[in-house]
Amino acid sequence: MVIQEFRNAFERRHDLCMSMKREGKGIIGCFYGAVPKEVIHAAGLIPVQLLEDRTERSEEHSGLLPFLCGMSKNVAGQIYQGKYSYLDGIVVGTVCDTNRHVFDIWVYRKVAPFLRLLRTPAKADREALEFYAKDLRKLASELGRISGVEANGDRLRQSVELFNENRALVEEFQSRRESMGINAREGIFVVASSLILPVERHTQLLRTLLSEERPPEAPQEDKPRVYISALNFNMALDLVSLVERYGGEVAGFDLHQSARYACDPIPLDDEDPFLCVAKGYLRRVPIPGVYEFEKRAEALKRELERTEARGIIFLSQLYCDAYAMEHAILMEKMNRWGIPYLKLEAEDSPGSLEQLNVRVQSFIESLS
């Protein structure tokens, strides 16, 4: 079954990238989801999001301050351990102070041949769009010098179409996941792999998955259904296990990273595709603060209704102030709507969520 391929790809992402590199392909790391992968793709390069990895305690190699989030430390540690040695460059799009300023250290330590901080406005008015589009054109030209491929308007338009198609398929998958008999754990890998596989390959796998004949859906027990909003994949998987252990069922999940990628399609409504990409990213990617809280809360509420979830669990990684802020604010909205919620904050390490198991258990019981 194709479903296993998403997990294999995600878990073996470094091997896959090494093999693509050996085939002569250029690979650019994106830190994190606010980097327009379309521009990298249009320059003939493969965009790969830098992601946390729990196989080793990479954060111990980061040399970063103890009060910074584990994700940044983990990614930095992987870089210093040489796990990302296949990268031709890294592009940083600011989502928080840590990811923006870790860039400075990477420049100082020369961790990749090409390092680029995107200048991403917090607004989306005409001036901001043009300012950002200009920086994207500059980025495209810089990337073109790496790949030898000119990321011109036509190529960018084609890339946008490819990514839009992939976004639509991811969305279709999310809406059909349960009816296809795919559990949340497998679903997380389907979405997470969109961040590291070449878009063409991920789309091909998704098409196959969506057209597969699946066994008929087993009758559902009446389990308390919860929705998960989490940033870190490993922690999200741990949370799925905890929810299931205490008799709950994960009705849906909003992995913030994938939400950033699989958000609305980029509108190809302007002659200049760079401006289209600017329109598709500025204030459209759910970054805390830059994306309206009301809009974010409304989207989660709709998801809860669609998936018939009775409550939501917000899972923040310790020292991630951006999501710690957002979750506190979203809780106000959930209160207003009378939606039961649980907010958890933990470090990404095996067993860290175990210490919060009683809270998960009592939340699940309260939904029964």
Add this chain to the structure above:
Amino acid sequence: MEEQLSEARILELKGVLKRLTAGASYRRMLAAHEQGRPICVASAAIPVEVLYAMDVYPVFPESLAAIAAGIGKAEEFFEEAKRRGFSPSICSYTRCGLGISWCQKSAFGPIPEPDIFITDVSVCCLHVTWWAYLEDHFQKPTYYMDMPATDDPWDPDYVAYYEAQIKGMVEFVEENTSAKFELERLKQALHYSDQAGLYWKRILELRKKRPSPVSFRSVAGEILPLVTALGDKDCADFYQALYEIYRDQARQGSCPAKGGEKYRLIWNGIPIWHHLQVITYFEEKGANFVWEPYTALSWGNKTPSGRLDPEEPFRSLAIKYTNVLTNMPLEKRFRYFDEAIKEYQVDGLVMFSNRSCRPQSIGQDEVVELVREAHDLPVLIFEGDQADPEGFNMAEAKNRIDGFIEILEARRR
């Protein structure tokens, strides 16, 4: 040789300083509200000159948080943030500042309901998230002074983009308050701001003298008008008076370090507002802080010429406010340290690893690495928080300072 200041002149100058103390600023805010002036909740590092030129009174939650922490009155604001589910890993200025907004009071008393919110986008990401929350929660018109993260703040396109933001800010204030813009008043505000920045720079240069007459503990408080009142005539007067007083003290050879200035140090980071006695303890040991990026590079006339041009007010403000230290590559930041170490004859560095302020703390180890390579100076690294005293242990801090002083002493022998 110039004469010492007379008692009467010193009293007169101190009278000028009293106009802009934290308490006086609080009373000015109440008076402004009573006069019907619009009140703006503003983040640090917005071009406040524009607000003064438009008779809008700015209230700065970060400054109020620092003051509350400094006088031990921040606890209830932190408690309010905790009660509302705001994690202690969030910046303490943000938690305390939000507490002030929810409670609608500062450490000095009630604060009036604001009319508008304006924030800067570049200094830190929480400036966006925090003000986005204020906008969402209090439903007030909010303006974002957009200045994307960059590692090239000198790029003309970047400066031009910010200049347009300042013009946008003027339109926003006019659309959402009764305030009106007049170019001549902005030019005047720039003149006052320039004067304040000029005297500030002169004060900092007095610290090159041996001994330096200036205590970091004092300038940490005296920097407040530079954050909150630029564009106001009283602010220019304040720094002129302060300069005269320090210049007089410099002539007399006075020095905050007890028993004379034995060691000259750099402090990197925001002061530890809740335990300013840390600085005093250094001074008691004969160590005097003579340069800080926070006082020297974050505030004042941050233009290449060191002056503002009132005839080109928007352009001049754009050049000044886009010059953000934490937007510069680490090597550039090191060069400032390198110059200061030479010019101020520095013996050692104290780096405050501030868990609230990621932009100032990330990359600090790398700057230390460069300093050690170039100067072989001893470095003390403190970890703590700018406004939240949770977990800070003064006895432990003293132990570490004692050890550091011993190293300085040993190097002297």
